[in-house]
Amino acid sequence: MASMRKASAAVAFAASAALLLAACSSDDAGNDPTDAPTGGESSEEKEPVTLTWWHNSVAGDNGQNDLGDYWQSVADAFTAENPHVTIEIEQIQNEDLQRTRIPLALQSGDAPDLFQAWGGGELATQVESGYLMDLSETLADDVTRLGGSVAPWQYEGSTYGLPFQFGVEGIWYRESLFEEAGITEEPATMAELNEAVQALKDADITPIAVGAADGWPAAHWWYNFALRSCPQDVVASAGTTFDFSDPCWVEAGTQLEEFIGTNPFQDQYISTVAQTGATSSAGLVATGEAAMELMGHWNVFVYEGFTDGSDEAIAALHDDLGWFPMPATEGGAGDPSAALGGGDGFACYVDAPPECAEFLSFIVSDENQAGAAEAAGILPVAPAAAEAVTNPVLVELSQVAGNAAYVQLWLDTSFGTNVGGAMNDGIVGIFAGTGDAQDVVDLMTAAALTQ
Amino acid sequence: MTALEASGTGKGPVADAKASAAGSTPVTPAQHNARKDNRRKWIEIAIFVGPALLMFLAFVVFPMVMAARYSLYKWDSRQPFELAEFIGLDNYTRALFGGTDPETQEIFWKAYAEPFWNAVGNNAQIIALSMLVQLPIAMLIALVLNRKFPGRSSVRLIIFAPYVLAEVTAGLMWLMLLDPRGPVTQMVQGLGLPTPPQGWLEDPTWGFWTFFFIVSWKYIGLAIILFLAGLAGVPEELQEAASIDGASWWQVQWRINIPLIGPTVRVWAFLSIIGSIQLFDMAWVLNKGGSTNQYATIATLMVDTGTQRNDGGYASALAIIMFIFSMAAALLYLTLVMRRDNAARARKGA
Incomplete structure (x- = not known):
């Protein structure tokens, strides 16, 4: 009996020692985002890849989540075309996602591959910290196709994210x-x-x-x-x-x-x-x-x-x-x-596999932008998807945005x-x-x- | 020859043999046992205190040391710490008097020192009001509840209920009650009385008082329960003797009960002061200290700058200042007020 007690005390001692060590080393882990366990380098064609995706479309009070359901269908369509890719989606409430989950994930070095980005000053901070993938070259065509609305997701001439919706107030x-x-x-x-x-x-x-x-x-x-x-x-x-x-x-x-x-x-x-x-x-x-x-x-x-x-x-x-x-x-x-105005977009983590950029391009394609407008009523960024907006007020709103001297x-x-x-x-x-x-x-x- | 002597002689050779054996080594059996006990005692201390001590070091001392370090840097808390810039005590001077640069002192005073001293003032006001308002009310209720009357335990339960409620639950409940079109507003307006022009909680002048009312409602139960526990320990004979000598109910309370629960009151006051300095949950749930900081505390200001404004260095400096305040309050109180109780306890123990 006495030896049992001693043994469990020793276990408790060891456990607390481990906790202390973990606490001490957390600082170091946060400082080195490159040791994240994302399989970036070995991007041999068709090697299985898992993309994690965090977005803010959660179900409302009535249980409906049109946009969240639509994102799931977009992910399914992408994985059907690219069977080697698996996409794991996490739906997180907006303020939790923006203020807590994403900043902490980025600092810990264990960040999602694709995550919601609102552009502007926040994106600038993330770029300065070296957290985001530069998409300027890989997604150059999409940047041109989407036009001026991409500006908030750009920093010092480079593009670090793409919007899927943008509207004025x-x-x-x-x-x-x-x-x-x-x-x-x-x-x-x-x-x-x-x-x-x-x-x-x-x-x-x-x-x-x-x-x-x-x-x-x-x-x-x-x-x-x-x-x-x-x-x-x-x-x-x-x-x-x-x-x-x-x-x-x-x-x-x-x-x-x-x-x-x-x-x-x-x-x-x-x-x-x-x-x-x-x-x-x-x-x-x-x-x-x-x-x-x-x-x-x-x-x-x-x-x-x-x-x-x-x-x-x-x-x-x-x-x-x-x-x-x-x-x-x-x-x-x-x-x-x-x-x-303002909008919602997505950005790729710096160590995300190249499939992240491909998938982001897929999300904001003309076809999927129109689909999102029809299914969830978003205000698409892609000009070719503008016709998919049917709500008369939102149509008026898009026209005002289009005719504005500039959108800040x-x-x-x-x-x-x-x-x-x-x-x-x-x-x-x-x-x-x-x-x-x-x-x-x-x-x-x-x-x-x-x- | 007595039996004792007989047994003594009978044991003689064995005892001698042991003594001689002991003589050859420097350790007597008694000393040997003492050393063994000593070692055993230290092992036990290490086993029992060790884990708790390590937890304390890991989750209290270590974060505190880190906060002290962060407080010396300019650091956007979303960025890795290597990008932080060492700025010495600037975060502290910014909070205390708007920094040392005369060119920016005026706007830094407005943006940083003013909200800081406003929060300190709110904390101090809550401490003072706890002693001036909560203490007498709680004492009165405890004295009344200390008498035997039917339904006493249900009344005690009802009074203690707010303290047991989770802070967030209680906060949301009050938010609904005090909504601009909520039941409290409608009831007061129904009576033909005026309500605060900008709402109960957000009105720049009324907000703090509404907040203090809610905090008192929440915490007065603890004071009452503590006082009742203290009163239960007052010997009934004293009260009976006083009554027989012709003391009125008030005289019994004033001369016997209240002086005898002094130590309990002093412990409550200590908990209340420390709790008031660290007050956070309720103020945060209601609206992050108020839209114009009307009931902000140092803790809400710290969390606001740290998590909403991402000014990690400044928020850490506020944390350290709050730690110093709590520490100073605790030490002062322990030496000035509670020394008597501790000394009395030490005498009793001896």
Whole structure:
């Protein structure tokens, strides 16, 4: 009995010693991504290859996962053509995937071969760290075919990922509520938007919903004012130079302050989230309590989530849902037709087998882009797949994107998590009344100086 | 001749033989056993303490040393650490007073030192309010519950329930209750009373107080249970004797019960202070310390800069500062307040 106890104590001792050693060596493992067990070098033709693929399409509350199912069918089609390839898919919730799973996997050196990439500052950080495969030469044809939307996935002239969808943002609205308030035309200028806001208030309708508790939905208002007041080169270069000395950045905040001063938003907007529950900003629009919301192309699916899911309910929603681009402001050096947008893409890990690039090319092929638009309602990047978009609002949205003077990537994505986060915090301060236009620029400048 | 003498003589030669054998080696049987016991004792200590000590080194001391190292670097926490740049104590000066460069001090103060001191202030306010608000309420409830009345155990259970609830569950529950169109808002408005203009939790002035209310609701159960346990240890004879001498219920509480559970109160205060410094879960679940940091704590600020802003070096510096605060608070409290209890215990032990 006594010897049993001693033996188990010795086992425990050894186990804890092993843990300590593991903890000590984890640093080294993280520093050397090249020793990852991915079979990169021995790429003899037809040698069995396994690709791991992480994407963010998870099943919703009602269990449906159109895009996830479509990705599975794309993987099946690829492996049917290339029997030596096996594809292992992992579906991971968006914030977990972007903020935790991918960064940790990349640092550990045991990363998935193909994974979701949102472009901009985050991609730049990953390239600087040597995590991503350069696809410029292997996928040169695809880069040309997909056109300008690839830019956020490029860094210093090289391409490190390809988008499968890209869309611009604008103001979604309920046509019936506009009618009720006697608004006959979509506002094209800020003066017209202010008139519409007043008309809706007179009709006892909440004019605009915003989910400021989540930060970024409020921040997007400021991004749009910045896009209208700053010249294109100032906005475009800010993501690399982090120079915010142009007075147009403060002007954006001043315009936002003026707009908030007209009380266009719902009560307690600082306490309102964007997408969860009927009292969220999307819920308020979906249930007809508020008339407008500034949001990206994905919001039509968020609104659909608040219906009972029946075809009639979704059709009725689509019938009553309108969309117009951010109105033009008075003055300002920005082009009034410029638009903000963003998208989703995939990138290959630096040590992934060459089949990763082949598969990525397959995913964004014209045929599969059209298929994804039909099956899951995405906004495809490939021009040849544009006809597959049938939702009239999304068709309008694509036309606006196509006719825009230029499309700027979401500013927080473009600036990266540090400066982008500082910017969003500052903007929420304006919404809460605890900060002003100058604070946003100061917080961004301070954050940029520390990185 | 006694039996003893007889046995003594009978054993004589054997004893002599043993003695002579012992004399030839320097170790007596007694010494030999002592050394064996000593070695045995150390082996036992090593076996029993070793694993725990190694775990402690691996999961507490090692990460702490690493955090201290990271805190001296400019490091984007998504990048490998070789790309980090050594910047000395800049992360610390940035948090404490906005850095040393006069050109950037103003914006660094606004962007870093101000949120830091705001968080420290929130932590300090929660500590002070725990002592001023939670302690008297918990004491009063404990004294009342210490009397025998029907349904006492169910009341105790109900009061302790929030403490047992998982932090995330409780946080989500309050988020739903305090939603802009949630039941609490509707009830208060139904009574014709005003609600905070920007919502219970996000309003820049009301947010902190709502948060403190939720934290008190969550943790007051622990104080009450601890005080009740302390009260159970107060000898009934003392209370009876006081009553016979004509002391009122209040006098019994004030002169006998409360002084006698002093050590329990001091242990609770210690746990409460350390818990307040490290307060994180509830503040994070409710909305990451609030959209304008109205109820941010040092811990939420640290996690926010580390995981959302990826400023690994600065977040590590905040972690070290928080460690120093906790350590200082613990040592001060142990030497100034609890020395008496420890000394009393030592006397009792001796």
